[in-house]
Amino acid sequence: MRAILCKELGPANTLVIEDIASPAPGKGEVKVRVKAAGLNFPDTLIIEGKYQIKPELPFSPGGEMAGEVLEVGEGVKNFKPGQRIMGLTGYGAFAEEILVPDNRLIPVPDGMDDHTAAAFSMVYGTSYHALKQRANIQPGETLLVLGASGGVGLAAVEIGKAMGAKVIACASSDEKLEVAREAGADDLINYADEDLKEALKKRYPKGVDVIYDPVGDKFTEAALRNMAWNGRLLVVGFAAGDIPKIPANLALLKGCSIVGVFWGAFTQQEPKVNMQNIMELFQLFGQGKLKPRISQVFKFEEYEQALAALTSRTAKGKVVLDVAGQ
Structure with a gap:
């Protein structure tokens, strides 16, 4: 072979x-x-x-x-x-x-x-675990997705919508953002053309509830500075290359949580919960709510x-x- x-x-x-x-x-x-x-x-x-x-x-x-x-x-x-x-x-x-x-x-x-x-499995499993177990996202909350046109980003957009969140998609081009819009995103931010921190401050003065971050680099801190009280930053990965060094005082001032998402370890540590997640994802797929x-x-x-x-x-x-x- x-x-x-x-x-x-x-x-x-x-x-x-x-x-x-x-x-x-x-x-x-x-x-x-x-x-x-x-x-x-x-x-x-x-x-x-x-x-x-x-x-x-x-x-x-x-x-x-x-x-x-x-x-x-x-x-x-x-x-x-x-x-x-x-x-x-x-x-x-x-x-x-x-x-x-x-x-x-x-x-x-x-x-x-x-x-x-x-x-x-990987993109939907990661995003579902992140939003359900790690963020406990609730209907009506705002979900900011960085890298929203990538595999896990698009999955987070679809799952966030299915869970009743308002989804803000962020990506580096209008073409990528169009893909996120087709997946159900409610708002779009091109962080190549706009300063992410200023764009969020202008559009969401009360901050966002959940940040889904598979990108890292400078985008993490810019998003975190616009976190709402009791918000949750989901650390998913570092596709931009650099692992950000986050000022710890931001978590204090925002009263927010910085939460790691390591789906691979989760599948081994909590296999029954993971299998239940997969079955729920299959149901959403069968209902046409997830379109990979x-x-x-x-x-x-x-x-x-x-x-x-x-x-x-x-x-x-x-x-x-x-x-x-x-």
Whole structure:
């Protein structure tokens, strides 16, 4: 089978495609034929050794995928060959076959194709956990989404609307903001053309209730300075590159909370709660309230261009690697 391998830490152009042996499932494992892999910002970090997860070399990147069960290992009772599944892998999904622990797989719901299934779990799981468990967002509250045209940003826009919030989408171009508007955003701020702090101060003098921040850099503090009393800053990631150093007095003056969102750890620490979240997300998908936007689909051999769509921050929605050549 073919796999995209990271044999030395570095950017995407150091990855290679090689034929490797087909794996055999062990106890509690499922062997999956990967149909499609969803790309996420951590995929660009893990190959450079900059992510929390640091696999031994060589390894295949790719943290989520959709495919078909080929074989099950000892003790696996919930899956059978031929079944369509989706799941989180941490890494390894950029390969034609993969072994996945059975507790990291979910049957694909009716009406969801392979590309959508591969692009669903991480962004919607992250944003739902952030807004439900970490922010406890309430109907009528204001939700500010930074990086609103990216994968997790768009998911936060849709989920925020479904939860009854007023959603303010922020992005770096009018084109990106149009995507957020189509996803349901009520207000739009282009922080390339406007000063974010001043724009928020003018439009929302009482501040915003929840800030969803997968961007970091200078945007975090600018948004935090416009936080409402009892507000919640959700620290999701740092796609802009720099990890912000936030003045601690802002949390004191605003009476607000700065809350970390590490969905990967949450899925391991609270698997039952996470599964309930996923089932609720499937319900919203079935009701048409969530409409995953896949901006680009790349061939297996085009992995470098696919990863570049994330590092260049040009992706509007999710990027998918078509592993099976569908």
